[in-house]
Amino acid sequence: MTQHLSQPEFPAATVLGYPRIGPHRELKKAVESFWAGRTDAHALEATASDLRARTRSHLAALGLGADDASVPLDFSYYDQVLDAALAIGAVPERFTDLVGDDGTVDLAGYFTIARGEGDRAPLEMTKWFDSNYHYLVPEIGPATPIRFVGRRRVQEFTEALNAGVRTRPVLVGPVTFLLLSKAADGAPAGFSPLDRLDDVVAAYAELLAALAAAGAPWVQLDEPALTSDTWDVPRDEVKAAVARAYGTLAAPSSSRPALFVATPYARLGCAIRELAASGVEAIGVDLVRGSAPDEDVAGIENVTLVGGVVDGHNIWRTDLDAAAEKLAALEGVGAARVTTSTSTSLFHVPHTLDDEPNLDPTLKSWLAFADEKVGEVLALAAGPDGAPEAFAASREVRSTRPTTAGVRRPEVRERLAALTEADFHRAAYDARVAAQDAVLDLPPLPTTTIGSFPQTAEIRRARAAHRRGELTDAQYAEEMRAEIARVVTLQEELGLDVLVHGEPERNDMVQYFAELLDGFAVTENGWVQSYGSRCTRPSILWGDVSRPAPMTVEWSAYTASLTSAPVKGMLTGPVTILAWSFVRDDQPLGDTANQVALALRDEIADLQAAGIGIIQVDEPALRELLPLRRADQQAYLDWSVRSFRLATSGAVEATQVHTHLCYSEFGEVIEAIDGLDADVTSIEAARSRMEILPDIERSGFARGIGPGVYDIHSPRVPSQAEVTELLSAALGSVGARRLWVNPDCGLKTRGYAETVDSLRNIVAATREVRAGLGVPTA
Numbered sequence: 058m059t060q061h062l063s064q065p066e067f068p069a070a071t072v073l074g075y076p077r078i079g080p081h082r083e084l085k086k087a088v089e090s091f092w093a094g095r096t097d098a099h100a101l102e103a104t105a106s107d108l109r110a111r112t113r114s115h116l117a118a119l120g121l122g123a124d125d126a127s128v129p130l131d132f133s134y135y136d137q138v139l140d141a142a143l144a145i146g147a148v149p150e151r152f153t154d155l156v157g158d159d160g161t162v163d164l165a166g167y168f169t170i171a172r173g174e175g176d177r178a179p180l181e182m183t184k185w186f187d188s189n190y191h192y193l194v195p196e197i198g199p200a201t202p203i204r205f206v207g208r209r210r211v212q213e214f215t216e217a218l219n220a221g222v223r224t225r226p227v228l229v230g231p232v233t234f235l236l237l238s239k240a241a242d243g244a245p246a247g248f249s250p251l252d253r254l255d256d257v258v259a260a261y262a263e264l265l266a267a268l269a270a271a272g273a274p275w276v277q278l279d280e281p282a283l284t285s286d287t288w289d290v291p292r293d294e295v296k297a298a299v300a301r302a303y304g305t306l307a308a309p310s311s312s313r314p315a316l317f318v319a320t321p322y323a324r325l326g327c328a329i330r331e332l333a334a335s336g337v338e339a340i341g342v343d344l345v346r347g348s349a350p351d352e353d354v355a356g357i358e359n360v361t362l363v364g365g366v367v368d369g370h371n372i373w374r375t376d377l378d379a380a381a382e383k384l385a386a387l388e389g390v391g392a393a394r395v396t397t398s399t400s401t402s403l404f405h406v407p408h409t410l411d412d413e414p415n416l417d418p419t420l421k422s423w424l425a426f427a428d429e430k431v432g433e434v435l436a437l438a439a440g441p442d443g444a445p446e447a448f449a450a451s452r453e454v455r456s457t458r459p460t461t462a463g464v465r466r467p468e469v470r471e472r473l474a475a476l477t478e479a480d481f482h483r484a485a486y487d488a489r490v491a492a493q494d495a496v497l498d499l500p501p502l503p504t505t506t507i508g509s510f511p512q513t514a515e516i517r518r519a520r521a522a523h524r525r526g527e528l529t530d531a532q533y534a535e536e537m538r539a540e541i542a543r544v545v546t547l548q549e550e551l552g553l554d555v556l557v558h559g560e561p562e563r564n565d566m567v568q569y570f571a572e573l574l575d576g577f578a579v580t581e582n583g584w585v586q587s588y589g590s591r592c593t594r595p596s597i598l599w600g601d602v603s604r605p606a607p608m609t610v611e612w613s614a615y616t617a618s619l620t621s622a623p624v625k626g627m628l629t630g631p632v633t634i635l636a637w638s639f640v641r642d643d644q645p646l647g648d649t650a651n652q653v654a655l656a657l658r659d660e661i662a663d664l665q666a667a668g669i670g671i672i673q674v675d676e677p678a679l680r681e682l683l684p685l686r687r688a689d690q691q692a693y694l695d696w697s698v699r700s701f702r703l704a705t706s707g708a709v710e711a712t713q714v715h716t717h718l719c720y721s722e723f724g725e726v727i728e729a730i731d732g733l734d735a736d737v738t739s740i741e742a743a744r745s746r747m748e749i750l751p752d753i754e755r756s757g758f759a760r761g762i763g764p765g766v767y768d769i770h771s772p773r774v775p776s777q778a779e780v781t782e783l784l785s786a787a788l789g790s791v792g793a794r795r796l797w798v799n800p801d802c803g804l805k806t807r808g809y810a811e812t813v814d815s816l817r818n819i820v821a822a823t824r825e826v827r828a829g830l831g832v833p834t835a
């Protein structure tokens with residue numbers, strides 16, 4: 058008898074995953090205390106075990122079945138992709154010494170691979186699909202060891218079972234794992250990590266068997282990569298890999314668990330055929346971003362379709378009637394069964410609204426965080442007759458939200474409606490260059506920074522004291538001004554050409570603006586994991602956006618009063634403000650972006666009037682929201698670029714508009730970057746050793762550009778010689794006329810000692826390179 062005939066049914070209601078960091082960031086604190094040497098591995102493991110216990114009993118208390126694989130087991134100390142790599146022993150060569158005789162890596166070694174150590178670079182970090190979560194990129198080569206070694210998930214399963222909860226272990230699926238990997242250094246040309254599919258599948262088969270032997274009826278394999286068609290690997294090869302991987306993993310066998318393959322973040326599209334044919338027992342589809350398959354899928358009659366109808370990626374209360382309709386449509390596909398779940402893991406949203414006593418009650422009634430979403434899934438599984446109160450509450454929100462004050466502000470709407478094409482265009486670039494050259498008087502290869510300077514303990518203390526009311530507004534402003542003065546003096550001493558104020562007053566580059574704009578709310582405890590132990594607290598953009606008063610002018614004007622050097626004003630762009638907030642779901646994102654843009658446009662006008670001649674509008678998240686399907690990308694780039702232009706095109710010719718982007722997939726969005734029409738663009742480049750230069754050259758990008766020469770993600774100080782080399786390379790592709798000199802990104806996470814040494818080397822290297830150009834050095 059094969060396993061898939063005797064397995065239990067897939068649970069009627071579940072979630073794809075749950076926040077892992079702890080309701081009060083317990084895991085973050087425990088991990089950081091371990092890193093600091095304050096606690097040992099045993100203490101960290103004990104905290105992690107307590108947290109897992111809390112999560113599973115909490116989810117069971119909320120109503121998920123305790124014994125039927127309803128409760129996902131998705132704990133991670135740092136990152137789920139790193140966990141998958143280590144479960145199959147895929148450790149890059151430079152970390153081989155961390156591997157024990159049995160092929161495993163202990164906790165200290167795990168964090169070393171995640172964070173690097175001395176000259177050993179960590180695994181590269183990059184964005185997880187279109188979210189603000191960052192995963193670690195595995196490095197796979199022809200000789201990378203791949204075999205099942207890591208039993209952590211098995212032990213966690215047993216731990217839960219012993220405590221009376223039969224969980225559903227969650228793993229990154231093998232195809233997604235390899236698509237997210239990069240070829241290890243030294244791999245031959247033409248090698249693709251996917252070439253190692255059979256080895257990875259063999260290791261996964263053993264891991265699955267171990268989980269089944271421990272008593273797991275179901276295992277969840279996350280395959281979000283199948284929803285994207287932007288991989289280097291052709292679509293047909295991805296489909297063939299799915300068929301091959303799941304043909305093996307889901308082959309009839311009495312020693313494997315039933316398999317649930319989840320495909321969050323977008324529409325699954327055609328790979329559903331390969332999955333359905335492979336013999337997997339359940340397939341999860343994202344019905345928030347995607348839709349039910351609209352063609353016949355052979356084999357679907359043997360599969361449970363798990364409808365992801367509760368948005369795991371945003372915080373709005375679900376329209377339960379609409380969700381129920383989507384589930385009904387999914388019924389029409391002809392699967393053996395349809396069950397209810399979230400569209401993605403809930404780790405993108407905060408734990409619970411119960412921790413937000415001060416949130417406006419009306420707004421709160423429109424929201425659902427992770428715990429509330431569990432309730433929604435259960436209500437949908439019960440249906441309107443089984444959960445009449447939940448459906449009634451959802452209808453109530455639907456009817457009152459649109460007419461609540463602040464959701465639609467006539468003055469904002471009228472201003473948007475009155476925009477004309479001219480509002481999206483500045484004067485021609487050449488005219489701007491002439492006007493700017495006339496007023497700015499900058500040397501060739503001007504040096505600057507990206508905005509923030511190190512956030513010292515004193516700054517943080519002052520901000521916290523101000524928040525608690527222990528510092529008056531005036532006292533707080535005094536402290537910030539003192540810090541700005543210090544940063545200005547430092548920059549003058551270092552000899553930087555364009556100065557910044559250092560952003561001491563900003564807790565976060567998005568939240569700072571969210572707190573000053575109408576239409577936003579901020580949470581007290583709404584933490585979500587960004588990477589590793591790092592969490593952010595996204596703001597909630599719930600209503601029409603407008604700017605009651607200038608937001609940055611006072612700080613920038615004060616800065617300018619301290620120096621005769623040009624000062625660069627600093628704003629966060631509309632796309633990044635949207636990407637790093639929870640954004641209203643009741644109108645197109647482009648409309649919301651334009652509202653934010655108009656507020657920024659007014660801010661730029663005020664900065665200009667205050668004498669600030671250079672203004673940087675940061676858009677580090679431009680690449681992040683890029684849709685996972687090529688067909689959807691152009692529309693996104695159109696509205697995102699337009700919103701930036703709306704924000705900046707009110708600037709007069711003589712005002713130099715800068716933008717900053719930190720991810721180096723420059724080539725992918727180069728046309729959009731060009732479309733921003735900024736006078737100067739700074740981008741991350743040092744970390745990738747100027748990999749972007751050929752892209753810049755090829756694209757014919759013709760405006761000012763500052764490829765970063767200092768990797769600010771590491772405490773390492775780049776030497777003068779190193780910076781000179783990077784600059785010479787950049788000079789070769791960009792030319793002296795357009796090249797700017799700057800770090801990869803802001804300096805707020807760095808310490809002062811290394812920052813000062815690095816900037817000193819950067820200025821010295823710039824002078825060396827300028828001297829070689831035969832132009833004056835100071």
Ligand code: MET
Pocket residue numbers: 507508509560566627675677717719802803804805
């Ligand atoms: C993530 S991009 C950061 C830009 C910001 N101006 C800073 O310097 O911190």
Ligand SMILES: [Zn+2]
Pocket residue numbers: 507677717718719801802803
């Ligand atoms: Zn940056």
